[in-house]
Amino acid sequence: MRQPSYIPSRALTDETLAYCATELERRHAMLSHLGDGSSSDRVRRIELALSWLRSGNYGSCAVCRTPLPEVALRADPERMICRACAVHSPARGGGGHGSHAEF
Numbered sequence: 001m002r003q004p005s006y007i008p009s010r011a012l013t014d015e016t017l018a019y020c021a022t023e024l025e026r027r028h029a030m031l032s033h034l035g036d037g038s039s040s041d042r043v044r045r046i047e048l049a050l051s052w053l054r055s056g057n058y059g060s061c062a063v064c065r066t067p068l069p070e071v072a073l074r075a076d077p078e079r080m081i082c083r084a085c086a087v088h089s090p091a092r093g094g095g096g097h098g099s100h101a102e103f
């Protein structure tokens, strides 16, 4: 298993970052392969998450910068905003992939 060379965020363990990076890359590859237009928003979100992983910003809310719970990221590596901001944002939802309880 290759080791991602991402800069670890102080809030998350290396293991969680590696897990999220692997999961995001896997999903990105899968969605890119599908070439399905309806998934392009999700592809963009995953690309953003991956760029944040590389820059060390991953794991904080995109809106308010609150660190996201590790357990929430492991459950949904695509998550980029905290629960409080998700409530106020219409952007999330739909999607239809494994919708689970908000953290």
Ligand SMILES: [Zn+2]
Binding pocket: 061, 062, 063, 064, 065, 066, 081, 082, 083, 084, 085, 086
């Ligand atoms: Zn937030």
